[in-house]
Amino acid sequence: MLLQIPDVLSAEQVAFCRQKIAHADWVDGRVTAGHQSARAKDNEQLPESHPVAQELGEMIVQALQASPLFMAAALPAKVFPPLFNRYRGGQSFGTHVDNAIRQITGTPYRLRTDLSATLFLAEPEEYQGGELVIEDTYGVHQVKLPAGHLVLYPATSLHHVQPVTDGARIASFFWIQSMVRDDGQRTLLFDLDLAIQRISTDVPGHPAAVQLTGVYHNLLRRWAEV
Ligand code: NI
Numbered sequence: 001m002l003l004q005i006p007d008v009l010s011a012e013q014v015a016f017c018r019q020k021i022a023h024a025d026w027v028d029g030r031v032t033a034g035h036q037s038a039r040a041k042d043n044e045q046l047p048e049s050h051p052v053a054q055e056l057g058e059m060i061v062q063a064l065q066a067s068p069l070f071m072a073a074a075l076p077a078k079v080f081p082p083l084f085n086r087y088r089g090g091q092s093f094g095t096h097v098d099n100a101i102r103q104i105t106g107t108p109y110r111l112r113t114d115l116s117a118t119l120f121l122a123e124p125e126e127y128q129g130g131e132l133v134i135e136d137t138y139g140v141h142q143v144k145l146p147a148g149h150l151v152l153y154p155a156t157s158l159h160h161v162q163p164v165t166d167g168a169r170i171a172s173f174f175w176i177q178s179m180v181r182d183d184g185q186r187t188l189l190f191d192l193d194l195a196i197q198r199i200s201t202d203v204p205g206h207p208a209a210v211q212l213t214g215v216y217h218n219l220l221r222r223w224a225e226v
Pocket of ligand 1: 096097098159
């Protein structure tokens with residue numbers, strides 16, 4: 001499932017991020033790339049240990065937890081501490097698949113990347129190019145969202161970032177280990193969740209809503225690892 005989640009951050013939160021990031025020290029983005037993706041990657045990142053990355057990362061994780069759409073779609077077990085990148089002057093990231101397992105730096109903890117997320121921190125009109133291009137079995141999707149909006153997609157997907165030919169593309173990116181590893185099962189649960197919410201709104205008190213909620217939880221019990 002490829003899902004766009006609008007307004008994860010408010011305009012004020014985006015402005016706060018941009019102001020903090022503007023004064024931070026950036027490094028070559030290959031620091032967090034695997035062997036294969038290091039050849040394709042050409043951008044800048046905030047170091048994972050940078051206090052600004054940690055402060056803004058915590059703000060983003062809190063915003064995610066407050067987003068019912070994110071929680072329903074991702075069913076998160078663990079969220080990788082958000083990272084920050086910047087592309088400018090023709091920089092791009094060629095086609096790759098994200099590493100399956102990521103160590104959380106400075107900790108003994110690892111995370112399986114079931115979902116990849118990009119949270120846009122620059123407005124589309126601030127830069128030329130920079131589309132996130134995601135390939136899945138339904139075809140090729142080009143994603144370039146307003147600042148504060150997030151795209152969530154299966155980490156199994158091939159993807160790349162088009163060259164940024166003018167301006168700067170600033171974003172946060174991270175991965176999620178879901179309680180439900182399989183994208184197909186997770187998508188079914190999300191569709192069922194949306195249908196239950198709709199029936200509960202359109203026909204309040206309908207007994208089918210309780211029955212369907214039971215089905216939802218019994219499927220979750222069958223498929224979830226916590
Ligand atoms: Ni990637």
